[in-house]
Amino acid sequence: MKRTLGTCYYPEHWPEDIWEKDAARMVETGLTWVRIGEFAWGKIEPREGEFHWDWLDRAIDVLGRAGLKVVLGTPTATPPRWVVNKHPDMIAVDVDGKPRKFGSRRHYCFSHEGFSAESRRITEKVAQRYGKNPYVAAWQTDNEYGCHDTVISYSDAARLAFRDWLRNAFNDDIDALNTAWGNVFWSMDYADFDDIDLPNLTVTEPNPAHALAFRRFSSDQVVQFNREQVDIIRAHSDAPISHNYMGRITDFDHYKVGRDLEIATWDSYPLGFLEDRVGADAERQRKYARQGDPDFQAFHHDLYRAVGLGRWWVMEQQPGPVNWAPYNPAPLPGMVRLWTWEAFAHGAEAVCYFRWRQAPFAQEEMHTGMLRPDSADAPAIIEARQVRDELIDAPMVQPAQAPVALIFDYDADWAWTVQPHGAGLSYFGLVFEHYRALRRAGLSVDILPPDTRDFSGYAAVFAPGLMHMPDDLKAALNAADAQVVLGPRSAARDAHFSIPNPLPPAFPDLDVTVTLVESLRPDSPMTLSGGGAFAGYREELSGEAETVMTLTDGRAAVKRAGHVSYVGGWGDDAALERIVAMICQAAGVPVMDLPDGLRTRATATERFWFNHTDSEITFGGRTIPAAGVLREAS
Amino acid sequence: MKRTLGTCYYPEHWPEDIWEKDAARMVETGLTWVRIGEFAWGKIEPREGEFHWDWLDRAIDVLGRAGLKVVLGTPTATPPRWVVNKHPDMIAVDVDGKPRKFGSRRHYCFSHEGFSAESRRITEKVAQRYGKNPYVAAWQTDNEYGCHDTVISYSDAARLAFRDWLRNAFNDDIDALNTAWGNVFWSMDYADFDDIDLPNLTVTEPNPAHALAFRRFSSDQVVQFNREQVDIIRAHSDAPISHNYMGRITDFDHYKVGRDLEIATWDSYPLGFLEDRVGADAERQRKYARQGDPDFQAFHHDLYRAVGLGRWWVMEQQPGPVNWAPYNPAPLPGMVRLWTWEAFAHGAEAVCYFRWRQAPFAQEEMHTGMLRPDSADAPAIIEARQVRDELIDAPMVQPAQAPVALIFDYDADWAWTVQPHGAGLSYFGLVFEHYRALRRAGLSVDILPPDTRDFSGYAAVFAPGLMHMPDDLKAALNAADAQVVLGPRSAARDAHFSIPNPLPPAFPDLDVTVTLVESLRPDSPMTLSGGGAFAGYREELSGEAETVMTLTDGRAAVKRAGHVSYVGGWGDDAALERIVAMICQAAGVPVMDLPDGLRTRATATERFWFNHTDSEITFGGRTIPAAGVLREAS
Amino acid sequence: MKRTLGTCYYPEHWPEDIWEKDAARMVETGLTWVRIGEFAWGKIEPREGEFHWDWLDRAIDVLGRAGLKVVLGTPTATPPRWVVNKHPDMIAVDVDGKPRKFGSRRHYCFSHEGFSAESRRITEKVAQRYGKNPYVAAWQTDNEYGCHDTVISYSDAARLAFRDWLRNAFNDDIDALNTAWGNVFWSMDYADFDDIDLPNLTVTEPNPAHALAFRRFSSDQVVQFNREQVDIIRAHSDAPISHNYMGRITDFDHYKVGRDLEIATWDSYPLGFLEDRVGADAERQRKYARQGDPDFQAFHHDLYRAVGLGRWWVMEQQPGPVNWAPYNPAPLPGMVRLWTWEAFAHGAEAVCYFRWRQAPFAQEEMHTGMLRPDSADAPAIIEARQVRDELIDAPMVQPAQAPVALIFDYDADWAWTVQPHGAGLSYFGLVFEHYRALRRAGLSVDILPPDTRDFSGYAAVFAPGLMHMPDDLKAALNAADAQVVLGPRSAARDAHFSIPNPLPPAFPDLDVTVTLVESLRPDSPMTLSGGGAFAGYREELSGEAETVMTLTDGRAAVKRAGHVSYVGGWGDDAALERIVAMICQAAGVPVMDLPDGLRTRATATERFWFNHTDSEITFGGRTIPAAGVLREAS
Numbered sequence A, B, C: 001m002k003r004t005l006g007t008c009y010y011p012e013h014w015p016e017d018i019w020e021k022d023a024a025r026m027v028e029t030g031l032t033w034v035r036i037g038e039f040a041w042g043k044i045e046p047r048e049g050e051f052h053w054d055w056l057d058r059a060i061d062v063l064g065r066a067g068l069k070v071v072l073g074t075p076t077a078t079p080p081r082w083v084v085n086k087h088p089d090m091i092a093v094d095v096d097g098k099p100r101k102f103g104s105r106r107h108y109c110f111s112h113e114g115f116s117a118e119s120r121r122i123t124e125k126v127a128q129r130y131g132k133n134p135y136v137a138a139w140q141t142d143n144e145y146g147c148h149d150t151v152i153s154y155s156d157a158a159r160l161a162f163r164d165w166l167r168n169a170f171n172d173d174i175d176a177l178n179t180a181w182g183n184v185f186w187s188m189d190y191a192d193f194d195d196i197d198l199p200n201l202t203v204t205e206p207n208p209a210h211a212l213a214f215r216r217f218s219s220d221q222v223v224q225f226n227r228e229q230v231d232i233i234r235a236h237s238d239a240p241i242s243h244n245y246m247g248r249i250t251d252f253d254h255y256k257v258g259r260d261l262e263i264a265t266w267d268s269y270p271l272g273f274l275e276d277r278v279g280a281d282a283e284r285q286r287k288y289a290r291q292g293d294p295d296f297q298a299f300h301h302d303l304y305r306a307v308g309l310g311r312w313w314v315m316e317q318q319p320g321p322v323n324w325a326p327y328n329p330a331p332l333p334g335m336v337r338l339w340t341w342e343a344f345a346h347g348a349e350a351v352c353y354f355r356w357r358q359a360p361f362a363q364e365e366m367h368t369g370m371l372r373p374d375s376a377d378a379p380a381i382i383e384a385r386q387v388r389d390e391l392i393d394a395p396m397v398q399p400a401q402a403p404v405a406l407i408f409d410y411d412a413d414w415a416w417t418v419q420p421h422g423a424g425l426s427y428f429g430l431v432f433e434h435y436r437a438l439r440r441a442g443l444s445v446d447i448l449p450p451d452t453r454d455f456s457g458y459a460a461v462f463a464p465g466l467m468h469m470p471d472d473l474k475a476a477l478n479a480a481d482a483q484v485v486l487g488p489r490s491a492a493r494d495a496h497f498s499i500p501n502p503l504p505p506a507f508p509d510l511d512v513t514v515t516l517v518e519s520l521r522p523d524s525p526m527t528l529s530g531g532g533a534f535a536g537y538r539e540e541l542s543g544e545a546e547t548v549m550t551l552t553d554g555r556a557a558v559k560r561a562g563h564v565s566y567v568g569g570w571g572d573d574a575a576l577e578r579i580v581a582m583i584c585q586a587a588g589v590p591v592m593d594l595p596d597g598l599r600t601r602a603t604a605t606e607r608f609w610f611n612h613t614d615s616e617i618t619f620g621g622r623t624i625p626a627a628g629v630l631r632e633a634s
């Protein structure tokens, strides 16, 4: 497949007389795509019912006639002031009960029926007008659901909707809810669904079953909100529909949103993310401050390939310093090109740079673009031109199934968040450290949703930390023709967050029982015989399954029966390296031992090498320059 | 006295058909006591006035017939949802003005008259029904007053009650209050008691006299609440009444509550406490992560012996990992036995393990019990059986007065909290560090309430940090036939938190004046000649009393006249060791120099040795195994 | 000019029969000034309209007849309870929407019209009564505007006033505001000024233009509040009027307040400030814990000389340990004298010690005074007497213009606060580090307000971080006969916080363009060729101006054309030392290399040397004792 480039453009920010020149310059830069409109509600409908389409008509026309394909966003991420005036209670409420007011963006609660109606109305208007526009080649719903912690709202609207959601989930049977949640515990039984409040501001922690149900509800509200827009757009347009996700936002189930769409896109800000959400230690943050974490973008690329059912883009690619991280350095020369090729190597159809020209005003005035505010070239555009040139005679990048799979489950992330058991433990962190271990071993990885039942083609499947595992998932993994790695905390809870009996993991044909769990101080890892340690979290394992790795005190660390292994703790880097090596050997998958910061990915047509460090690396006879990319025929 | 074991049981959590088997297994484990009912309001009265006694009748019957003695709790720590629906304003309000909602436990404000009436009503019902039940051998009021920061509430109910409390305290004379508090200072005079607000959300700190009065009021509300339940139970039952206190909760005066009761019980969670409230440094936390602080439990044992006027239990003994600390490791093998014997050595009548079987649901599903959720033995039950066997032919443990006494005063703790003067300084910390120094010296210690006036039998009395000392306490200490140690901050405030004139300590026959006080950066201790330092807090001393210890710059550090010494600073470990040695020498009390983690306690019949480390210790010819207990005839 | 001493006295705190003795003792101590009344509203008017003047009449009379000059404060910093009862909504609201209640001081919102009327009423009453009193030699309006974060209020009153302020600023043209702020960015356009809310509690950051406007408004409210009091006092009295500012309070424009007054006074608490606001690292905090930062007081002295248009005092001089810092140690012997002479060396007319006698009650009972609570001498009075004696035959201290000037701009401080771009970066910090570098070089410094247009007499003018520079300031600096140092971030924003085009700094005759900016992790400074580094913040510079300093990778760090230099980053200590040396060499100003903690200041008549360390220092043949002062004829 031929890969393409694009950018994000805000015609409403610039005098109309420079649109034409901008469009020509985009085309000259080799861009195919231009996303517009996702924050323009106030320009389209400045007062209720008063629509100004003319400027948007002309903008799409100018861009389309220049040869660009338009991705048009529904503008619901930024409801204008008059919408909030009309629905004062549409704003979300934070966990402390404070309103989240107008004055920036995403100021709405997903559960507010009045705002949902406004969302459908404006979506209908936009879809009607541009559904058949020849230049509108794709759609985007809203923008970055969940960014700025906006999935979860403690508003009155959310409270009422949560009660209805529970009523429906429990077939209007309050006793069923009380039993499922164990409300007998502290006399928390409810006589009616209308007794149920949101799980914030309780004296001490709320029932974790209550908290988890609220997170599942909150996710469903996003899915529902998105689906309403999709249904409207589909009625007017045949162009594919996407949503643009933000990195490490796990508060809603992206797979469920993704299944209502044709394309998943995400926002890749490697330097900002390293500072504010990767969770790297200070030394890694220092070392990669101008390159970004070597695995964080790749993880999301592989994740969104799954979310998009194979079709995915980078909709916003960091082009230089951003405005929003604690520290905002400039990338090393070469990194914008590297990030672009890395996305292509992982299967991206398109990479769009955010944004075309740096805005001189408002919240993101310190966010660089492809152009400076004075329209001169910024560094990113130079590297984009290099990619443009390289794409001309590059071979197609054809996807290939990876040898190993890693299951990522949003529900498990909520479960760990509700009950980490040890300070700082997170499901995302656990899965990401497994991903890093696999990537350090030179492996390409497919991320799979938890409802996968067909694992054919994979030599190994890793499923760490999947707190709830339905029986048919256990059965499918048990039947798979692959090495399967479980634990820690796999199948530790039933569907409503109780500990099952028999005790976890209760996996078919695997005689392992977790008899006790403990969380560990960061300064107190438990070492493994042969190297590595369990850090943060450990389980006591009993059962007849073979012990294949032990703590230095002799107790079981990893047990195995047949093709299924159970890991009774959170492995540190060295432990995970050993586990990956052990499993891959059993699976017949060759591994490498990549130097720090070097990563590789195989496609059906080529193998890519990415050097994320600021020094040249030589590995296996190849030399990859600092911040450089090497392509080999595979 | 023969010591006994017990457990905490929640029949309402389990199918009725296993109660019989549970009871038999408890008896087989050597348990005497079983506490029930304290969270069962919702099961007893699921709707207002609709009482379901049958299940509780049967549970008590099953347990009693098996040979167990029941401790029955009043269920007021967990008012059901309908109680809150009936009294929406009964919930407490936090310091920021946020409601502390239904959904966990302890969701009530002690000042709410409507809820107090509900508390009296349900207590009356329970006492009526079970007051003469032969199996109900003891009572517990509510549970863990103050846990989850629940003593202090900034509700409307608290505001009104505080005004009444002040009106009463000042005989309805607002000018007396204004004068006592120094309200002239910033034009804070009140014209009426109804002008007085709660001391939260002020622009900068409130008047410390105002803040201290509010803390005294808040404590009195707990005493009053408890007394109401006690009066009702007494009218129906002859069994002893207890309350179950939580470790390091100092927001109400436990002595005052204790005087209305026959028995004090407390909850001993050594590993959880080390993580979340001991205040140990990181190295100590790491070293004792699986054993708990070597002095923290002993301190509370000695404290609750005083609170219970000699009769006290451990009502909840940690059996394995808990769910609520930042990190929740498993105890070293042997520690459950050690903790049990340690409690007996300090005089506990009974030690009850929390809880019988781990719950598979709700907030504490990760809290281990004596049994696993699947009813298999958990590690704790094995060690409980060992204690059961050891108790059979062990001699009685007979109490003996300790050679040294340490005064602990809740009011002083509030005073330091209101005005620490230096970041991180706390009265509890000061007293606890004195306690540790005494225990490191091998001493048994009696903790005394501040209204003690008879000090006979003690060779030394330590009274650090007692910010307000009434004249008759000064006189009693002055008259005591014991070495008396005062300072820092002793007698530094009058009854309403003003600095007295003459300046502190103004102690009879002791010519010492504190002329200036200063708090010190943690990195800037002031060293003492001969070793040790004052850390955090120091006072400039003048007067004719003999200077017996000096700063390295020659200024007075400790002064003494006759049997009374005044310490002008917060001694670090080395300084406190020297001070204890000096005082004990003067008092004729021999001291030891115990290795780290070894502690001893003498009773009338035996001397106990406890090794809190993970290695064998040899001391004075004895060898005590890791996590081990040694008993010697005394 | 002959320098004078004084103190702050609260006759209302003490029995009237000791006033006479106090006054005599003040005179004996060599004091000239006594400030009274600023917190006495409740004593003057305990109930609305009921005035008690008698005590204040007598107090002024006693003090005046003893020979003291009274500074009389308007009492508006402490409105009595009845004022708040009358205007419940006069209290300020914090950023989270919480009320800032009665119970301490400064509990009013500057925008509340009802309270403003009360302020004018009580000011009128006080001015009427004492305007012609022969003993009232000066006035003080209110006290410490902005202390305890009290400039900014999110109350309803503030919201309404802000809308009016904006309506006025934009000539009632909402489109002008929308354009100036770039509200098109996220559909934030307003249809009406009444749509505009305060910039708190937004989902993510508000528009920085919105946030900056709110800060400007908030400052103007203080100026207006103060001016109302000044106008009233002037109508009744010829005595000079002052306000008493607090250290490092930058939330309002002190220059603007100062221009309505005759004298600026400020509160110098060197030890408290070092702990809570200097921003020194831990090692500096430890080293100077008993002396205070060697540059912080001097900076404020020079600042308030500018604010007071040459006339300034220290109104509250720390005399010993205070009560309000995280740690409150006692000063080294000699420091109270040193601080007093240091203030005189920088031009103070008077230094008044806070307070006469330590209060035994209320919020500041732990704040030392010149006397102990029992009226005995405290250490400070001894050193005050030494200064008294030294003043007798000391020569006059005559001011002299400094060779270098440093511009300090409150508006720039707000701009950096609104948009620091990197965590921890502050304008105050940037300017203060420049000040320190100049002082380390032995230079006397004049601080100038940003509306200075006449720079004659200065050899060098430093203007770092001045985010908005009006064209006439650029022109004046360009025309100045001085070395001019700009950057970083100089002229980076237009008047409404947009990035200008052409890009910054767009300085006449200086071909430098900032093409990209980045913020740096604290562990990642960028080193300069020849020593030093840019830390935290850096700019990419282009243009034809000469590059006079480079990064070690060769890129431009400092560029110069003629007498104007632009520094493209935040220099660390070593870099600033080099820059100061380079500029001073060009300017013909000799520099020194002072040892750590030694500082000097030249006046027209003498040169002063101050040793802020605890060891004797020998420098250039002079020996200055620890905590000592050396005076040389200049």
Ligand SMILES: [Zn+2]
Residues within 6 Å of the ligand: A144, A267, A316
């Ligand atoms: Zn974005």
Ligand SMILES: [Zn+2]
Residues within 6 Å of the ligand: B144, B267, B316
């Ligand atoms: Zn408990």
Ligand SMILES: [Zn+2]
Residues within 6 Å of the ligand: C144, C267, C316
């Ligand atoms: Zn002050």
